[in-house]
Amino acid sequence: MVKKPKEDAVVIPSSINILTYNCWGLKFLAKWRSERLAAIGRSLATTVPTPEIVGLQECWTQEDYLSIRKQTRHILPHGKFYFSGIFGGGLAILSKWPVVESNMVRYPLNGRPTAFFRGDWFVGKGVACASIQLGPGRQNIIEVFNTHLHAPYEREPSDSYLCHRTAQAWEIARLMRGAVERGHLVLGLGDFNMVPLSLAHQLITTHAPVQDVWRVLHPESSLGASSQPAERARDRGIPNARYNLQENGATCDSILNTWRWGKQQQKALFKGEVIAVDPYALDPRAKRLDYIFFGNGSSTSSDSAQWQIQSAKIGMTDRHPSLNCSLSDHFSVEATITRVPKSQTSASDRLPDRRSTHEQTNESALRALTNASLHRTLYTSYNPSPTSSLLPPTLPRTPSPPNSNIPSSSSRSTARLPSGSYTEILTLVSTYKDREHRQRRLRLSHFVGSVVISIICFTGIWWSNHAGVSFMLALVSTLNFGAGVIDGLIGGLFVGSELRALREFEWEMENAKAIAQQCEIRAELAGTVGAQDSHNNYLCLETRDDDDEMSPEEGKENREVEKELWEKVRGSEEYGGNEKTRKGSIGVT
Numbered sequence: 001m002v003k004k005p006k007e008d009a010v011v012i013p014s015s016i017n018i019l020t021y022n023c024w025g026l027k028f029l030a031k032w033r034s035e036r037l038a039a040i041g042r043s044l045a046t047t048v049p050t051p052e053i054v055g056l057q058e059c060w061t062q063e064d065y066l067s068i069r070k071q072t073r074h075i076l077p078h079g080k081f082y083f084s085g086i087f088g089g090g091l092a093i094l095s096k097w098p099v100v101e102s103n104m105v106r107y108p109l110n111g112r113p114t115a116f117f118r119g120d121w122f123v124g125k126g127v128a129c130a131s132i133q134l135g136p137g138r139q140n141i142i143e144v145f146n147t148h149l150h151a152p153y154e155r156e157p158s159d160s161y162l163c164h165r166t167a168q169a170w171e172i173a174r175l176m177r178g179a180v181e182r183g184h185l186v187l188g189l190g191d192f193n194m195v196p197l198s199l200a201h202q203l204i205t206t207h208a209p210v211q212d213v214w215r216v217l218h219p220e221s222s223l224g225a226s227s228q229p230a231e232r233a234r235d236r237g238i239p240n241a242r243y244n245l246q247e248n249g250a251t252c253d254s255i256l257n258t259w260r261w262g263k264q265q266q267k268a269l270f271k272g273e274v275i276a277v278d279p280y281a282l283d284p285r286a287k288r289l290d291y292i293f294f295g296n297g298s299s300t301s302s303d304s305a306q307w308q309i310q311s312a313k314i315g316m317t318d319r320h321p322s323l324n325c326s327l328s329d330h331f332s333v334e335a336t337i338t339r340v341p342k343s344q345t346s347a348s349d350r351l352p353d354r355r356s357t358h359e360q361t362n363e364s365a366l367r368a369l370t371n372a373s374l375h376r377t378l379y380t381s382y383n384p385s386p387t388s389s390l391l392p393p394t395l396p397r398t399p400s401p402p403n404s405n406i407p408s409s410s411s412r413s414t415a416r417l418p419s420g421s422y423t424e425i426l427t428l429v430s431t432y433k434d435r436e437h438r439q440r441r442l443r444l445s446h447f448v449g450s451v452v453i454s455i456i457c458f459t460g461i462w463w464s465n466h467a468g469v470s471f472m473l474a475l476v477s478t479l480n481f482g483a484g485v486i487d488g489l490i491g492g493l494f495v496g497s498e499l500r501a502l503r504e505f506e507w508e509m510e511n512a513k514a515i516a517q518q519c520e521i522r523a524e525l526a527g528t529v530g531a532q533d534s535h536n537n538y539l540c541l542e543t544r545d546d547d548d549e550m551s552p553e554e555g556k557e558n559r560e561v562e563k564e565l566w567e568k569v570r571g572s573e574e575y576g577g578n579e580k581t582r583k584g585s586i587g588v589t
Helices: 007-011 033-046 062-072 162-181 199-207 213-217 241-248 263-270 342-349 357-370 419-463 467-525 552-570 579-584
Strands: 015-022 053-057 078-081 092-095 099-106 126-133 141-148 185-191 290-295 305-315 332-341
Touching (some): 015 185, 015 305, 053 062, 053 141, 053 185, 062 078, 062 092, 078 099, 078 126, 092 099, 092 141, 141 162, 162 185, 213 305, 213 332, 290 305, 290 332, 419 467
Antiparallel strands (some): 015 332, 099 126, 126 141, 305 332
């Protein structure tokens, strides 16, 4: 009798090539949209290695989506275009394998309808979710989450939409976390409009057991444009364009992208002039806004293999063959993950981190820098010569961290940010709520005032003997009342809905903060203040709840000490403690 081979050994691929790309396909606004997106389809079909799962953003029209599908159907036979909002969400997912389930999850906080010239609210931004059947059995499913977070129209921290973007990061983190806990491989793709180690970035990498693919392979890559505070603190000078692509993973605002040039340069380009850019020229504005997040599912004893991050690169940097412009105002992020026997990954997990002490110290310091409410120190690292105009094309590379295979949810399910990070988010929410309360009062006052003015105008019409005067009063009354009604609807309905969504987000952050404080206290009581993961996030250690391992007297004394320290910390200014927060937080028994 011939023994039948295992199905997964025959069907499951040994590697998966992933690509995410913002197409900049705004209808009526994006120049040469149809020509560029057609070229994007051709480029996807010829990209090496061949992409097998693709997430597209700003592919707004179904016409453009079908054009891309037509040119990539031979390598990506399955796909889904997502419908959302008034004008569409601009999201699409293409796959080599069947899409067995999909849905569109709208963000509760998603811009304001009054900012119609920006459009984020009208397109109904959210998360395009797809379950892809990689092989036989429910365990061989990839859950893909493709998104485009709210755009930053102002500089942080004065960006009034920062609160919305942070809440959106929390939402997609919860979706990815649920997928990992279901035991599925998870991919988070998209234009996240955030820089590495920002609050939004930390929420995703901490609360969803996923990792930023680029930072796994390039742990010392930049934290934004060279002019941004976090990057200036590293004191590394201004990188050149080539270094930004190869090491920093810059996808936006690069001098190599023609759509980021000045108006004079663009005019010359559009007239047919060939303009070349020196790849070693300084590139001060380039930053990374596009990401691939990756996470393995919950580990079980029956699992024979797990996935590891193999490589990542920036792609789609070529120009249109005839128009000589970049294909989009972003570059793509491309990554490859490989499937390795679990025995190998388990062995590597037991190895110490082979990164240098310098790299590990930098990683911790970078996170400390972004958590200003807890930390007040800056760090210095490699500083190029002041006379050098270029950073070196490559720096000495250390091997990829041995834990580049993502830990299962069981090992990271209790990771938390420092409680000061949640305090910072709560302050952000509180500030934005105050703004919206003022907006609501002003808009409702405008509505009431418009009613009063309309009554006065109609009274004037009643007493007026001149047709011209009556006409002007009627016109003023109509326009005034129309504007007042619109403002009243926005203030009474939209702002009310937004405030309720903010209250939900605020409660979740208060709850997460209380749990993080509890973890910090338990770590301190256990004498394990250093019990943190590699990203400086506290792990909820159950060291002080094992009453079975201690006498009743010891257990009672431990709980009394813990309660006393807990109350002291919760009320301290360092943790942002106040009466309102204490009422909204969970207690400790």
